Amino acid sequence: MDCHDCHQSCQPKRKKIAWKLFGFGSRKSVNNDFSHHAQTTIALVGSPNVGKSALFNLLTGTYVTVSNYPGTTVELVRGNAVIAGEKVTFLDTPGMYSLIPITEEERVARDLIMNEKVDLFIHVIDAKHLGRMLNLTWQLIETQLPVLLVVNMIDEALKLGIWVDENQLAYKLGIPVVTMEATQKVGLKKLIAKVADYVRSTPLSTTY
């Protein structure tokens, strides 16, 4: 009964055993299998309900359930896209508030950051709560893994009178920043261009 507390890399294997034991039924949209690596793996991370899944759907052309409440995505979801002529695998992750997880679903994203080979992390944040959410951005920067910041929901923020200076933010943090309104596809081209920069400049993994 303690077994589910461990969401380490042993998870896919254990899951297969569980499926075998029971035999039927498989959920096709959810796939935790890490064995077939594409050339580049990019993970979308961030607090719950900032639009990671909406962005994932845009980038991969697939559909994962998107809702207006935190905690819609509870497992890693994988989807492919071709960017700059290369096959890129995107991972959609359950929301996380900080590197130190509280709930089980947050642990999934943390384990991904700590243990898996991911070439680029796209941190998605909500422009309306920029200050609070930059906290995790900074924790990610401290890990020295490659991070790209997406400031999402700029339209909603603008309606509340909040305006974000994209270039200045990129300069302060020292990482690429794209402002977006994912549901309206605003900023998508800019994001794909920035991702393409990463894809072209292989190897991606270590330098920062």
Add this chain to the structure above:
Amino acid sequence: MSARLLYPPPIENAIARIEPLLDTKNRISRRSLALLLLQKDPILRAQLQQEPYFPQIERIVVETQSCFVESLSLAIAQSRHQFTTAIEQDITIQPSKERTSKYEWLHQLTVNPVTGIPILLLVLYFGIYQFVGVFGGGTLVDGIEGFFESQINPVVNTIVAAIFPWQVIQDLLANDYGIITLGIRYAVAIVLPIVTTFFLMFSLLEDSGYLPRLSLLLDRLFKTIGLSGRSIIPLILGLGCGTMATLVTRTLESKRERIIATLLLALTIPCSAQLGVILGLLSQEPTALIVWASVMMAIFLGIGFFAGKIVPGNTSCFYMEIPPLRLPSLKAILTKTYVRLKWYFGEILPLFILASILIWAGKLIGVFDVIVRGLEPVMLWLGLPTEAAPTFLYGFFRRDYGAAGMFDLHSSGILTGQQLVVAAVTLTLFIPCIAQLQFMFKERGIKTTIAIASFVILFAFSLGYILNQVLTIMEVSF
């Protein structure tokens, strides 16, 4: 030059001392790892427990802590907060005075108990009872089911009889328990309309942002049963499909909450097919519906209360992002409903067909009859006709399959009012379907699953018995 975050000197000092101890092979920077250790991250500590340098790290953490009144985690969080707030002020233009959303009044209406409870009741009455129960489970099911019975089944029976001269094969595909006449009919005529209407309603509620506000509203009530308001979402989702909901219990904070929510999902929350059929059947007898609803409510609160007392651990505090209220887009709702339905049917159709085959094979070799005969005394004990036994057996394959079986029983006039109530209550409480068990096993582990499953079976039949006795003694007539 980009900004740089420096923590208070004792912490920076500690980082500098921990870094050289750590392995350089890690994927993330040693500075990051050192900070995690200073925040007493339990996962990393467990990983490094065996390392020879671990005691030294422990000493550094304790020494550093002695320089602060507050906890190290808090000190680190404060530095980060100051740093990010400064950046935020530099790079954004904020409104001069806090501008509230124009939907703020609506938000207040939904979370204030005085107006929130009536709103909830309206949502339940129109959204669930009228739309899912009466429209989906009544009008639509009757229409499609009638069409199947009068148009499709006879044709299928004739065609199958014409192609296959053997009775055995005919029974596999058609007649009373055939794959097409029973399995597909249950899935398409009874389950499909109900599940579609439910998921449409649920998608509308979740995209509007109503559910988190409901969590906020019911937080206090849920505290008494050992859950936080957060768990309202998996529980409501359970009204759609308990299997999906069991997976979503992951979003709950403590193991204790996850266990209580899983138990409540397995025991008291009917899935949409069950709910639709039950609402559809019982809506003709208002007293029966009230008895069923109050018994389920009482059990939900009672079991939740006791589980809250028995399952070890503390009530977690409620913290949840409250997203803005949004006008949902029709396209998003339809897409989402479609995807959920696809998932759902991918799960159930094979099981429905499998169940038909198993029943066919079981009948052929006589096992089915043995089990049904074994269940018959239980049925009599509950005051139910022996014809209800197969329905309970179906219910184990899929809840919705069992519910659909109950629909059949009622339309053939076998169940009387009181029997209908007892059957409805027992079937709602009775064992979660195979798929839900499978997910319970995956999410909660084998021990918890067995404990919950055996409790549920015992409880369902005992309560059915008691309810039957009480109704008989009180001479309630429906």
